Amino acid sequence: MNSDVLAATVTTGPITGSSKVYRDVDGMRVPFRRVHLTNGEHLDLYDTSGPYTDQAAAVDLRKGLPARPGVVSDRGTQLQRARAGEVTAEMAFVAAREGVSAETVRAEVAAGRAVIPANHRHPELEPMVIGKAFGVKVNANIGNSAVTSSVAEEVDKMVWAIRWGADTIMDLSTGRDIHLTREWILRNSPVPVGTVPIYQALEQVGGDPTKLTWEIYRDTVIEQCEQGVDYMTVHAGVLLRHIPLTVHRVTGIVSRGGSIMAAWCLAHHTESFLYTHFAELCEILARYDVTFSLGDGLRPGSIADANDEAQFAELRTLGELTKTAKAHGVQVMIEGPGHVPMHKIVENVRLEEELCEEAPFYTLGPLTTDIAPAYDHITSAIGAAMIAQAGTAMLCYVTPKEHLGLPDRKDVKDGVIAYRIAAHAADLAKGHPRAQERDNALSKARFEFRWYDQFALSLDPDTAREFHDETLPAEPAKTAHFCSMCGPKFCSMRITQDIRASVAQGMADKSREFAEHGNRVYLPLSS
C-alpha cells in the first residue's frame, strides 16, 4: 500500500451554523442537515455529506464507514422489487429524504422513471433516488490520471464534494492504482459511486484500444460489481455505422469511452462488443443491482456539433438498449451532452424521453458556449439549470478546470456549488414543494439583517461570511442594519422597514379617520 494512503485525511465537522440530525424511519436513521437560526427557528435540509459532518461519528478511513443495517442482497433489483409491488427499505429511506410518500418512489422506480443506485455490495451507502419527480441531483467526477494525483487526494476530494452537496461521485481514474483508489473511495463513500469500466479495461491491455476484448471487459465489470460500484457508464450505443457520422464534426468524438470503442470498431471492422454482448452485461449487473448509465459516446464537444445526426443516432440506439436492460430488470439512466447552445437544449430532453421511455436523464452540463475555458462551471451551469428545468434528473458537474486539467480541491467545490445552484434553480422552476422554503428563509433573514442566519442558510456559509468580513469584519457589523454595499444612509432594506412601519401607521391613521367620520366609506358631499 502506498504511504500516501496511510496519510489520508478528510474534512470533518458540521457545516457552519448547522448540525446533523436523523429521523427514524422503520429503524433506519435518515440524515438531515439542521440549520439553526438566531430567532429560535430551524430548517432541515437534504443532506448528502454522510457521517463526516456528524460530530458524534467516529471517522476512520482505514476501517471505512459502518454498513447500514438491513442491506438485502440476492433479492433482485430495486426495479424488479418495485414492479412486484414491494416498498424496499431503500425506497422508504429515500422517500423520507425527499419528503414524499414511499409509494411515489416505488411507482416511479417501477415505471423506470427513477433509479436507486445501490449495489448490494456497497452497504456503506445512504440510499438516494434519481428521477425527475424528485429533487435534481448532482454528480461530481473525481479520479486520477496518468500524470496527476494520488489515492489520498481522491478520497479527500470525495468527502469534500459530498460536503458541499454532491449526490453521487464518479471515480474516473485512469492512471495507477485504479483498483486501490476505488476501494478506498467505496468503503468511505455514503453516496453512490459510479465508474466507467472501459478505462480500467484499457489499462489492462496497455492502453491500446484495439487489444480490448469482451472477456477482458466483462472480467473488469465483475471485479467492479464485486467491489460495490453502484452505477456504470457503458458506451454500448457507439455502433460501427455511427462512426462516419462524426468525421466532419468540428470536434469529432470527445468522449473518452466513445473514442475508445470507435477505435476498436474501426480496427476490427466489426460491431462493438458492448452492443453484441449487452444481454450478458445485463445479467451481470442485475445480480448486484448495479445501475446502467448508458453513455453518450458521441456527445457533441462543441456548439457546432450539437444535436447532430451522430448524437441522435446514438440516442436511438440507447433507446433500444434501455428496453433490453429493463427486460432484464436492470435500472437504467441515460447520459446526455455536452456542448449545446441554449435554443437546442429542450430538444435533447424531449427526444431522450421519447426514445428511452423517460429513463432518468443524466447530463454533463451542457456548456452553452465554447469560448470560456477556465469558467466552464458557469457556461455549463446555465445549460444545466435549463436542461434540469426541462426534466433532467441528475447533472454531472463541470469544474473550472474542464478542458485544461484535472480538478483540485478548490475546483471540486466550485463545481459542486455551481451545480447545486443549477439544480436548486431548476427545483424552484419545477415547483418542488420544499425548494422555496430555503429561499424564503434566507431572504427573510436578509431582510431582517440576521447576517448569521443568511450565512448559515446559504450554499457556502464560510465564503459568504468571509466576503462580508472583507469590508466589515467587526462583530457588530453582523447585527448592523446595513452593509458595506450602500452604507447606513442608503440601505434600501432599512428604508423599507421604515416604510413598512409608516404604512402600518398610515393604515392606523386612516382607520381612525374612518372611524371619526362614522365609518362611512363615502363621506357626505357637504362635509
Next chain:
Amino acid sequence: MNSDVLAATVTTGPITGSSKVYRDVDGMRVPFRRVHLTNGEHLDLYDTSGPYTDQAAAVDLRKGLPARPGVVSDRGTQLQRARAGEVTAEMAFVAAREGVSAETVRAEVAAGRAVIPANHRHPELEPMVIGKAFGVKVNANIGNSAVTSSVAEEVDKMVWAIRWGADTIMDLSTGRDIHLTREWILRNSPVPVGTVPIYQALEQVGGDPTKLTWEIYRDTVIEQCEQGVDYMTVHAGVLLRHIPLTVHRVTGIVSRGGSIMAAWCLAHHTESFLYTHFAELCEILARYDVTFSLGDGLRPGSIADANDEAQFAELRTLGELTKTAKAHGVQVMIEGPGHVPMHKIVENVRLEEELCEEAPFYTLGPLTTDIAPAYDHITSAIGAAMIAQAGTAMLCYVTPKEHLGLPDRKDVKDGVIAYRIAAHAADLAKGHPRAQERDNALSKARFEFRWYDQFALSLDPDTAREFHDETLPAEPAKTAHFCSMCGPKFCSMRITQDIRASVAQGMADKSREFAEHGNRVYLPLSS
C-alpha cells in the same frame, strides 16, 4: 485633490494573444481586438477596452482620453435624427462594430428599439448601441460607498471592467467625492457612463430622503449632464399608490432609488416629484442626448416576490413614461429585475415589450435563486442568459460580492466574465451571425491541440493558461496532443484524429475497391 487620485494607475497593454486594430469608417477609427492564431489566421472581435489595450496609445489619466473627431452637440438626439432619416456618425460607427448596415442601426434607433447612449459632453466615448437586434451588452457597476474605496480604485475598476468586456459602466458612488470620482471616470472612459442621480441628490440633503426636492434633484441632473453622463437611472415609476403593494413582500423594496422615493412619497403623502416633473426632466436630457434608464424601483428582491403586482404596476407606469420621453425625443431603456425563478423570466420580457413599445430592456441578472450569496454571479448568469435569449438588450452584471459587500478588482472581473458568458450564450441562441465564429475557431483550435490559440480565443486567456500550467507547466505541453485530464493514452481528441485518418483511409480503400470493380455502384450478383 486627494493624494490617492494622483497615484492612480490602471492596467494597460494588449490582451494576451491579441492586438488592437482599427477599421477606417468615414475617417473614424473603429476598434477591434485581433486574435492572432498560430496557423497564420486571425479573428477580429468586438472590443470594449478602449485605448488601454492599444500598445501605441499614450495613456495619461490626468489628461483623460482624447476626444473622438466630429462629435456634434446641439443637434438633437440620436432618436430625433434617426427619425429624420439621418445616419449619424455614431450610427455608422456602431454599425461597423456590430457588422450590420448603418441603415439597420438607424431604423432600430428611430423605432425606439435601440439606443446609442452618447452625451454630447462625453467626447471620449467610442459609441455603442443597445438593442435586441444587436449583440447583447453588459454593464458593470462600480462606485464607492460611505465605508469603502477611493477615487483611484474606481478609475482602475472602470479600466479593468472594460478590459474584460464591459460595454458600459455605472458609477454608483454614494460616499465622499461623488463629483470628483465621476469626473475621473468620465474623462477616462471610452464606454458610456451611467449614474443614478438620486444618490448624489440625497448626499446633498444629508442623507434624509424626506428633505429631497425637485429643485435639488433637477440641479443634480443638470450638473451630471454637463459633466457628460450618458445615461441616467430615474425611478419615476415608483408612485404613491404602488407602495402599499410592497408591504407584504418577503423583502419589501430592495432598490435604493426605489426606497428613497417611496420614503419621500410617504413622508409628504404626495406623488413622486420624478413623476410629476417628468416632462421637465425630458427637456433637460434631450438637450444633451442623455438616455433615460427608467429604473425598476420595485423590482423583486427575492424569489418569493417575483412578478408580483407591485413590480408589474410599476412596469405599466414605465410604459407611460416611455411614451412621454419618446415624445420629447429622448432615448429610453427600461430596467428589469432582480430575483426571478426560471419559469417566470420570459413573462418579464413579454410584458416589458408590450407595455414599453420594445424599448431596450436592461436587466439586473435576474438571480434564479436566493440561496447562494458569494456565488450570485452564477445564480444570476443563469437568469441573465435566459432573459437575454428572450430579448433583453443589456445585462447589468452581478458580482460574487452581491448582498455582502462592494466588489473589488477580482469581483469586477469575475462579474464581467460571467456576464460575457451569459451574453454570448444568448447571442448564439439568437443566431447572431458572428457569435458562432468564435466558438468554432476555439473548438477547432482545441481539436487540433493548438493550446495557445485556445487560450487566445477565450474570454480570459491568462486564467486559461494558468490553469493549464498548474498540471502541465512545461512549454512542450502547449503543443502536446493530450492534456492532464486524461493523459496521453486516453485522449479522445487524439483517438478521434486517428479515427478520422482511418475513416479517410477507409474511404480511399473503398474508392480503390470501387474502381477495381469497374466503378459500378452495384456489383454483379455473380461476382
